[in-house]
Amino acid sequence: MASITLDQIRHAYNPNPVSDADYALREVDHEWVDGGAYALLGPSGCGKTTLLNIISGLLHPSHGRILFDGKDVTELSTQARNIAQVFQFPVIYDTMTVYDNLAFPLRNRKVPEAEVDRRVREMLDIIDLADWSKRKARGLTADQKQKISLGRGLVRNDVNAILFDEPLTVIDPHMKWVLRSQLKRLHKKFGFTMVYVTHDQTEALTFADKVVVMFEGQIVQIGTPAELFEKPRHTFVGYFIGSPGMNIMPVRLEGSAVLLGQERLDLVAAPSVNPADRLELGIRPEFIRLGQSGLPVTVTRVEDIGRRKIVRAELQGQPIAAVVNEDTEIPTDAHVSFDPAGLNLYANSWRVEERASP
Numbered sequence: 001m002a003s004i005t006l007d008q009i010r011h012a013y014n015p016n017p018v019s020d021a022d023y024a025l026r027e028v029d030h031e032w033v034d035g036g037a038y039a040l041l042g043p044s045g046c047g048k049t050t051l052l053n054i055i056s057g058l059l060h061p062s063h064g065r066i067l068f069d070g071k072d073v074t075e076l077s078t079q080a081r082n083i084a085q086v087f088q089f090p091v092i093y094d095t096m097t098v099y100d101n102l103a104f105p106l107r108n109r110k111v112p113e114a115e116v117d118r119r120v121r122e123m124l125d126i127i128d129l130a131d132w133s134k135r136k137a138r139g140l141t142a143d144q145k146q147k148i149s150l151g152r153g154l155v156r157n158d159v160n161a162i163l164f165d166e167p168l169t170v171i172d173p174h175m176k177w178v179l180r181s182q183l184k185r186l187h188k189k190f191g192f193t194m195v196y197v198t199h200d201q202t203e204a205l206t207f208a209d210k211v212v213v214m215f216e217g218q219i220v221q222i223g224t225p226a227e228l229f230e231k232p233r234h235t236f237v238g239y240f241i242g243s244p245g246m247n248i249m250p251v252r253l254e255g256s257a258v259l260l261g262q263e264r265l266d267l268v269a270a271p272s273v274n275p276a277d278r279l280e281l282g283i284r285p286e287f288i289r290l291g292q293s294g295l296p297v298t299v300t301r302v303e304d305i306g307r308r309k310i311v312r313a314e315l316q317g318q319p320i321a322a323v324v325n326e327d328t329e330i331p332t333d334a335h336v337s338f339d340p341a342g343l344n345l346y347a348n349s350w351r352v353e354e355r356a357s358p
């Protein structure tokens with residue numbers, strides 16, 4: 001397994017890029033540690049597949065270098081990079097048995113047959129296809145075929161990294177959960193470097209040690225699920241992670257307080273922002289208290305989500321969401337107050353205390 005360094009990578013599909021908007025990937029400059037499990041998360045078109053294909057060697061970046069364990073592999077083919085890939089749809093040999101499909105990548109590398117047998121049997125147990133080992137892959141369901149694809153990716157232990165591109169798309173919801181947990185266990189056991197593309201936050205948050213959130217061709221934050229929840233570095237992370245996402249409200253600054261309409265909210269210290277910056281306050285629904293004091297709101301809807309409720313309301317003409325316990329009374333004359341621990345200030349979409357290194 002290897003560390004992966006993305007050294008000032010940029011990529012434009014257009015051969016004559018002029019502005020940032022022409023780049024599918026604006027600058028990406030990071031080091032991902034050996035044995036890390038990274039999920040690339042973001043909406044359609046944000047550049048996840050482009051970045052994965054640059055790592056795998058399917059795509060040559062317009063600028064920058066990619067290094068595995070410090071060795072420059074930018075000019076190397078996918079094969080020479082020694083990685084395993086699992087795609088959205090199964091890539092298997094229909095006419096081979098399940099066993100032979102799993103054995104194929106090992107036999108191809110001249111692994112001794114006794115070792116092939118040991119590893120294939122272990123993998124058959126992991127993907128729960130031991131009873132199907134002698135069956136031809138042709139007659140299997142889409143789920144089973146994709147499990148073989150996953151097994152083929154995981155059966156080798158000599159790869160630099162394993163790359164997954166939305167591998168659970170064709171898997172039914174229950175099996176998705178099972179396979180996700182298995183992947184996590186395998187990662188703990190074998191310490192693979194894994195990069196996993198998804199646009200599903202549950203998948204990313206349960207699978208990865210570090211979630212790489214992408215937006216419009218940029219990595220806007222790399223963090224643990226808790227970091228993304230507690231300190232979203234960019235308003236997009238606040239909005240995209242969590243359900244419902246973070247409330248983002250335009251504010252003005254006055255000394256060490258922000259003004260939300262007529263209301264004043266004191267900050268711990270005066271933030272260093274420029275007068276022309278576009279300021280917004282971010283607060284997650286879990287940090288909003290509902291009661292009879294604070295800012296007046298008009299409740300528009302209440303959604304029951306088991307032990308908690310989502311209260312949708314309008315605050316100064318803007319929609320706002322709060323998450324409260326199921327037994328919280330919704331007063332007729334409802335007001336909201338904000339838990340200071342949950343206040344985040346954003347200038348031009350970036351969290352203020354971290355603006356120095358966006």
Ligand SMILES: Nc1ncnc2c1ncn2[C@@H]1O[C@H](COP(=O)(O)OP(=O)(O)OP(=O)(O)O)[C@@H](O)[C@H]1O
Nearest residue numbers: 013014024042043044045046047048049050051199
């Ligand atoms: N072969 C290509 N030629 C031109 N533009 C492309 C090509 N592939 C992707 N793009 C563009 O690059 C941008 C990033 O696309 P990419 O497929 O990397 O996003 P993604 O996050 O993986 O999206 P999805 O979740 O839909 O797969 C998009 O604007 C897309 O239209």
